Amino acid sequence: MEPIMKMGIDAGGTLIKIAYRAAESEEVMEYIHFPSPQIREAASWIKQHAPEAKVCITGGKAALLQSCLSQHDVSTIVEFDATCRGVQYLLQDVEGAPEAFVLTNCGTGTSIHYADTNKHYRLGGSGVGGGSLIGLSYLLTGIGDYNEIIQTAKKGNREHVDLKVSHIYEGAVPPIPGDLTASNFGNVRTDGSSTRDIADLLASVMGLVGETVTTASVLAAGQCGVSSIVYIGSSFVSNELLQDIVVGYTKLRGAEAVFLENGSYSGAIGAWLSL
Ligand SMILES: Nc1ncnc2c1ncn2[C@@H]1O[C@H](COP(=O)(O)OP(=O)(O)OP(=O)(O)O)[C@@H](O)[C@H]1O
Ligand SMILES: [Mg+2]
Structure with a gap:
């Protein structure tokens, strides 16, 4: 050998x-x-x-x-x-890969970059990332194992935990899509009557992380005049729920989400x- x-x-x-x-x-x-x-x-x-x-x-x-x-x-x-060099390497296998894009690395924390074939620079970041996913999940439910968190979160319903724009507007026509989250965890009542369902709580943690990371990324993309966002980082590994949240919300905000096979590497x- x-x-x-x-x-x-x-x-x-x-x-x-x-x-x-x-x-x-x-x-x-x-x-x-x-x-x-x-x-x-x-x-x-x-x-x-x-x-x-x-x-x-x-x-x-x-x-x-x-x-x-x-x-x-x-x-x-x-x-x-x-990281940027590795991303360019993996993009070679992607059909219609963007030339200029925002690169969002959702690791323990989240780092956001601009990249094209000639240059790359850091735009900013957020302390909300994969570490928050595990930390908040553990504090709320006692589950700290990554695979158990992502499997359980899939079964949850965020409706009882998160407040949507349509909840606030109650039948009136909202100025932005009613399905948008108005407040992550904002639907929790403080009289003890709210859900304690572990799956619901974990789904909402996923929503909080995914929507925060996406919001920062689409604002960064707007700032640099690009419409593609490449998302990498181990927080997306086997985590279809987080990927779906990010894809859906990126699209809603008028940009395109790209995930790379082995992007976490x-x-x-x-x-x-x-x-
Ligand atoms: N087997 C695993 N064990 C623990 N966390 C995992 C695992 N697989 C995926 N994750 C998720 O991926 C996150 C770490 O992502 P990643 O490996 O990209 O970060 P990192 O490079 O270690 O951190 P940073 O770049 O911020 O220093 C964890 O916080 C967790 O949400
Ligand atoms: Mg990293």
Whole structure:
């Protein structure tokens, strides 16, 4: 078996994402991730599977992971450069891919960028992201496992928790679509009679995160005069509900949402490409 020669790693606040090719002759990328608190396990896996590989690391925990890989030839790369490079790489496989777009990375937190074929720069961000999804879900329901959160949220109904514009206008014609959320969690009554249904609460957390991230992204897109928003980040992994909320709300606001297969590995791919 050929040894693995290159490894690109995005060591983020929540997950360490790794991209590599099983052999130099292979075209396809392989992917694996570890929870960031298990950084030692990640380092052991790299030492075991790619003892000779050149490694390029990006992300907030790059220096920490580098310190665990003293036997390796390790370089680091600026997170936003790596992420944008990885996104451009993945966009090659997308038919009708946009040339200029807003890039929204919904990781632990959310970072929003402008990108085209020549340049990219950061527009801003929001502390509301995948970390909020887990933190709020846990505080409200006691469920802290990501997969359990996303599976349970699918069964929920936001009607009892969120206040829609049509709820406020009560039969009158609203000036904006009545289906829009007027207030996330705004339909909760404080007399104790409100829903305590775990699925409803988790669905509403998903709505809060998805709509906040989308609102910031469409405003950013308007500011730069583009209509496509590429959404990446592990918060969308296996999470159709969050994707649906983001797609629907982006469309309603007159923009187009693009999701990339393996988009959560963009930073790791960009790091790999820089080797
Ligand atoms: N297996 C998993 N375990 C925990 N969280 C997961 C998992 N899969 C997806 N997630 C979601 O993805 C989020 C992390 O996304 P991502 O990996 O893009 O962030 P990060 O790169 O670690 O963070 P940042 O870029 O903000 O430093 C989590 O907050 C959670 O909502
Ligand atoms: Mg990240």
